[in-house]
Amino acid sequence: MDIFIQSAAHISIQNPLCEDWFENPIPHTEGYNRSIEPDYKPFINPIAARRMGKLIKRAIATSVSAIQSADLEQVDAIITGTGLGCIENTEKFLSAMVNEGEQFLQPTFFMQSTHNTISSQIALHQKCNGYNCTYSHRGTSFESGLSDALQQMLLGRINNALVGGHDEMTPDYYNMLGKIGYWKQGEISEQTLKRSNTKGSFAGETSVALVVGTTHTQHSLCKLRDVDLLYKPSSESLKQAVERMLQQANLHVSDINAVMLGTSGDCDFDETYKRFAQTNFPNTPTLWYKHLFGESFTAAAFSVYAAATCLSKKHVPQHLVYNTPKPLEQPHNILIYNHFQNINHSLILLSQC
Amino acid sequence: MEELITELKKEIIDVLNLEGMTPDDIDSDAPMFGDEGLALDSIDALELIVLLEKNYGIKLANAAAGKEVFKSVRTMAEYVSKNRTK
Numbered sequence: 001m002d003i004f005i006q007s008a009a010h011i012s013i014q015n016p017l018c019e020d021w022f023e024n025p026i027p028h029t030e031g032y033n034r035s036i037e038p039d040y041k042p043f044i045n046p047i048a049a050r051r052m053g054k055l056i057k058r059a060i061a062t063s064v065s066a067i068q069s070a071d072l073e074q075v076d077a078i079i080t081g082t083g084l085g086c087i088e089n090t091e092k093f094l095s096a097m098v099n100e101g102e103q104f105l106q107p108t109f110f111m112q113s114t115h116n117t118i119s120s121q122i123a124l125h126q127k128c129n130g131y132n133c134t135y136s137h138r139g140t141s142f143e144s145g146l147s148d149a150l151q152q153m154l155l156g157r158i159n160n161a162l163v164g165g166h167d168e169m170t171p172d173y174y175n176m177l178g179k180i181g182y183w184k185q186g187e188i189s190e191q192t193l194k195r196s197n198t199k200g201s202f203a204g205e206t207s208v209a210l211v212v213g214t215t216h217t218q219h220s221l222c223k224l225r226d227v228d229l230l231y232k233p234s235s236e237s238l239k240q241a242v243e244r245m246l247q248q249a250n251l252h253v254s255d256i257n258a259v260m261l262g263t264s265g266d267c268d269f270d271e272t273y274k275r276f277a278q279t280n281f282p283n284t285p286t287l288w289y290k291h292l293f294g295e296s297f298t299a300a301a302f303s304v305y306a307a308a309t310c311l312s313k314k315h316v317p318q319h320l321v322y323n324t325p326k327p328l329e330q331p332h333n334i335l336i337y338n339h340f341q342n343i344n345h346s347l348i349l350l351s352q353c
Numbered sequence: 354m355e356e357l358i359t360e361l362k363k364e365i366i367d368v369l370n371l372e373g374m375t376p377d378d379i380d381s382d383a384p385m386f387g388d389e390g391l392a393l394d395s396i397d398a399l400e401l402i403v404l405l406e407k408n409y410g411i412k413l414a415n416a417a418a419g420k421e422v423f424k425s426v427r428t429m430a431e432y433v434s435k436n437r438t439k
Contacts, residue, residue: 050370051396104407106368107399 003153004213004220004353005308006160007069009062011035011207012293012302017065022309025292025319027190028202031183032174033294035205044125051108053089055168056121058207063122063162070211070219076158077131078123079149081141081165083297085115085134088170118166131158139340140229141165142208142301143348147227149212160213165301167206174203182295184265190291193265194322201264204294208301210308216353222311225249225333225349233345235279242280242335245349249333256284257331260307262300262338263322264290269342276337277323287334288322300338304348307334311352357430365426368404369397381427390425398423410438 013028014021016038035058040049043061052060059080067075084090089112096105111117116134123132131152135144142165149161177183184192184200193201212224226245230238246252259281261273277286287310293302310316314330321328336348362376371391383390386398393401401423405411411433413419422432 046372047392050372100407104403106403107396111396 001154001214002216003150003224004216005222005224005304005350006072006211006213006217006220007066008208008210008221008305008308009065009069010209010302010305011038011058011062013204014292017061019309021292022313022317028204028294029187029189031178031185031188031202032169032171033202033204034169035207048125052121053086053112055086055088055166055207056112056118058168059118059122059164059166059209060125062207062209063126063164066209066211067126067162070160070213071217072160072211074126074128075130075160075162075211077133077149077152077161078119078126078128079131079133079135079145079161079163080116080119080122081135081137081143081145081163081298081301082115082118083136083138083141083167084173085136086112086117086168087173088168089113091170091172118164122162122164131161137344139297140300140338140344140346142206142298142304143227143229143338143346146210146212146224146304146348147229150224150227153212153214159215160211162209162211164209165206165298166208167296167298169203169205169296177203188265190319193291196265196270197267199266199268201266201290201295204290204296204299206293206296206298206301208298208305210301210304220353221308222353223351225351226347227349228347230345230347232343235275238276238345239280241347245335245347249349249351251333251349253281253284256281256333256335257329258285258287258310258316258334260287260289260303260334260336261322262290262303263288264295269339272339272342273337281335283325285324285326285328286322287316287320289320292319300336300346303336303338304350307336307350310334311350314352354430354434357434358426361426361430361433364404364408365391365401368400369393379426381430382425385423385425385429401429405433408439409433409436411436
């Protein structure tokens with residue numbers, strides 16, 4: 001059975017709900033960046049919007065946009081990956097607890113302080129009574145959700161699903177992560193990230209919604225061939241996982257036109273990506289995406305979105321290219337490899353329709 | 354009383370995040386709940402109970418009393434002026 005990525009939408013530090021980033025990406029030089037907010041009025045009733053935090057609004061706008069682009073009225077399942085959930089409201093709720101001595105706690109902040117609020121708010125908005133699930137697995141939350149959707153379709157339980165990756169970065173959380181070396185100091189640029197030999201990257205925010213389904217349509221962006229999640233794999237077991245994935249897809253190493261990596265400019269983690277590419281795809285061009293969208297717990301959603309867009313447009317823009325041992329051909333198959341702190345690793349295989 | 358009504362309207366707009374509204378947009382005598390007026394719901398009621406306790410030291414334990422108190426901004430202001438402890 002073939003599974004397709006039918007549509008995708010994003011709100012990020014690039015121009016939202018459009019593909020401007022593909023031709024004219026916005027360069028970012030600061031360590032801390034918030035998403036560019038679109039006008040939410042076409043997506044959310046102002047009365048309903050007043051009780052929603054930023055992340056919920058972004059999640060609903062991207063979800064509605066993706067469902068509309070897929071020409072669907074409804075989806076069979078809503079699956080969300082989020083590392084932190086609605087952390088802004090969680091902070092407000094916890095701050096009120098501390099400042100007010102656990103008195104006068106506002107119900108809205110409490111309701112939105114749980115991780116699964118995102119998926120449930122999308123379901124309420126879409127009036128979707130189907131399967132609803134939230135994966136909160138830090139750096140592999142999105143991939144876990146995508147894997148769930150894929151498996152449920154292969155088992156015939158659902159025909160389509162809305163899969164999202166949503167995370168926001170508050171100033172307080174940014175500062176806390178900065179204390180444990182998450183962020184680079186000084187000005188950021190594509191070149192400083194590429195040549196980096198220091199720890200840390202730069203922060204972005206993620207809101208990506210994809211519709212995946214079993215039917216090929218005129219809107220389909222690409223095929224979702226496989227998703228594999230690995231826990232602390234050795235180089236050898238990672239190599240075996242790649243071989244297994246390619247074999248199951250009837251592909252050879254030479255059929256992979258590009259490898260999309262989660263390279264971020266953090267020397268501790270980029271080394272793993274370099275080793276992965278050298279070991280498994282020494283002659284294949286590598287791509288990256290975090291220099292455009294920044295780092296967050298669900299940043300991997302952008303890797304799928306960017307690779308799917310390249311396959312759909314049959315073209316890879318130069319700014320996505322990280323390294324080219326040989327000229328980049330028209331992409332037919334892109335393998336995506338991400339890892340979170342060398343602990344959780346994921347492989348995702350996409351092919352042209 | 355009019356001063357308190359305006360103060361309450363500002364607090365309601367703030368706590369319920371009624372973006373784009375000003376105190377002048379809220380009719381002091383219009384129903385706050387139901388299909389007319391502000392068309393607030395049960396979660397808004399909880400927010401208003403927290404507002405009364407936090408800003409005016411009023412604990413609203415009786416749900417039936419709440420219905421009368423929250424009929425309109427004016428009834429709310431009258432209740433606040435009689436029962437406020439801060």
